[in-house]
Amino acid sequence: MSKILITGANGFIGSFLVEEALLQKHDVYAGVRKTSNLNHLNSSEIQVLPLDLSDPTSLRQKWTELKSVIARFDYVIHNAGVTQVVNPDDFDRVNNRYTQNLLQSLVDADFAPQKFILMSSLAAMGPGNEENLAPIEPIDTPKPITNYGRSKLKVEQYLSTQQYVPYLIFRPTAVYGPREKDFLSLFKAINRHIAPYISSPNQRLSFIYVKDLARLLITSTISSESNKAFFVSDGYTYTCKQLVDISKKTLDKWTMPIVIPKPIVKVLALLLEKIAQARHQTSVLNSDKYKELSSLNWSCNSKETEKAFNFAPKYNLENGIKESIQWYKKNNCL
Numbered sequence: 235m236s237k238i239l240i241t242g243a244n245g246f247i248g249s250f251l252v253e254e255a256l257l258q259k260h261d262v263y264a265g266v267r268k269t270s271n272l273n274h275l276n277s278s279e280i281q282v283l284p285l286d287l288s289d290p291t292s293l294r295q296k297w298t299e300l301k302s303v304i305a306r307f308d309y310v311i312h313n314a315g316v317t318q319v320v321n322p323d324d325f326d327r328v329n330n331r332y333t334q335n336l337l338q339s340l341v342d343a344d345f346a347p348q349k350f351i352l353m354s355s356l357a358a359m360g361p362g363n364e365e366n367l368a369p370i371e372p373i374d375t376p377k378p379i380t381n382y383g384r385s386k387l388k389v390e391q392y393l394s395t396q397q398y399v400p401y402l403i404f405r406p407t408a409v410y411g412p413r414e415k416d417f418l419s420l421f422k423a424i425n426r427h428i429a430p431y432i433s434s435p436n437q438r439l440s441f442i443y444v445k446d447l448a449r450l451l452i453t454s455t456i457s458s459e460s461n462k463a464f465f466v467s468d469g470y471t472y473t474c475k476q477l478v479d480i481s482k483k484t485l486d487k488w489t490m491p492i493v494i495p496k497p498i499v500k501v502l503a504l505l506l507e508k509i510a511q512a513r514h515q516t517s518v519l520n521s522d523k524y525k526e527l528s529s530l531n532w533s534c535n536s537k538e539t540e541k542a543f544n545f546a547p548k549y550n551l552e553n554g555i556k557e558s559i560q561w562y563k564k565n566n567c568l
């Protein structure tokens with residue numbers, strides 16, 4: 235049985251990684267914070283490991299203690315990260331510096347894994363060409379447009395220059411599935427007969443269902459691939475209109491298209507961000523989110539990933555949305 239540490243294990247993607255790792259018979263260590271909500275980590279097979287990623291000394295101590303019990307983790311999937319923050323510097327602090335703390339502490343304690351897998355994001359590449367709408371290619375030069383994307387690119391660069399541990403970087407596009415909140419907001423709007431468009435209805439988008447993403451990452455532990463970055467999508471490009479059409483068909487609702495002009499969304503995003511900052515809270519709509527929502531091209535070419543890991547996504551947007559909506563309804567979210 236391989237020992238696998240999954241950080242951010244209690245979050246949306248993390249909890250699916252844990253489920254899949256148990257399914258694939260790994261010995262699972264769930265890295266969480268002392269304050270984390272553990273509602274979705276209820277299997278008795280999981281070993282919950284409170285970690286303070288801000289404190290390299292405590293991390294080293296933790297690994298030294300664990301060394302008397304296990305030789306090492308075979309694999310570490312570092313999935314913890316922030317996608318919304320109060321202060322823009324928090325992106326770099328958590329997504330970049332905390333990753334460095336984690337890896338360096340494992341190395342310093344002579345407890346480094348066989349493979350370190352980083353959950354990055356397509357945001358590290360930035361959007362694709364808005365003129366020809368060609369998919370973003372793995373060989374393109376990264377041009378992140380958000381603080382979030384820049385923090386993910388910075389940590390990717392750190393990982394690819396360190397010499398200690400073989401690594402894999404995954405750059406998922408938008409991830410959706412049970413418990414995710416952005417899709418839920420869209421479904422709620424459609425339930426009220428509103429089809430909101432911020433960018434053009436022809437905006438190019440790509441998606442990955444959370445269960446497919448989890449299966450790919452857990453399987454990648456035993457692959458011979460290393461020291462490379464991979465896009466993750468379901469292999470299709472969708473338009474924003476297709477996303478709305480599939481959602482309304484599944485919810486069986488008619489909708490009125492509401493096209494919100496970009497300048498209005500931009501001002502609103504800035505305003506909500508400032509209000510949230512004053513209250514020390516995060517806002518779902520903020521200046522980073524505005525830049526993402528208003529970019530016309532988030533399609534990506536993930537053929538290389540499919541080939542490298544023999545990865546065949548089981549879900550396209552249609553059956554992924556169907557399963558998600560069933561879950562939201564069953565859990566009284568819709």
Ligand SMILES: NC(=O)c1ccc[n+]([C@@H]2O[C@H](COP(=O)([O-])OP(=O)(O)OC[C@H]3O[C@@H](n4cnc5c(N)ncnc54)[C@H](OP(=O)(O)O)[C@@H]3O)[C@@H](O)[C@H]2O)c1
Nearest residue numbers: 242243244245246247267270313314315354355406408409
């Ligand atoms: N959702 C997407 O569409 C998407 C797309 C591409 C990449 N990603 C990446 O996937 C990863 C997981 O995202 P998610 O969507 O599952 O978000 P999520 O539900 O918010 O989960 C984030 C996880 O990271 C942990 N975390 C946050 N701040 C931390 C800190 N300061 N110290 C330690 N742990 C911390 C959270 O712990 P608490 O619960 O204690 O806060 C939680 O377990 C992130 O790295 C994100 O960048 C997400």
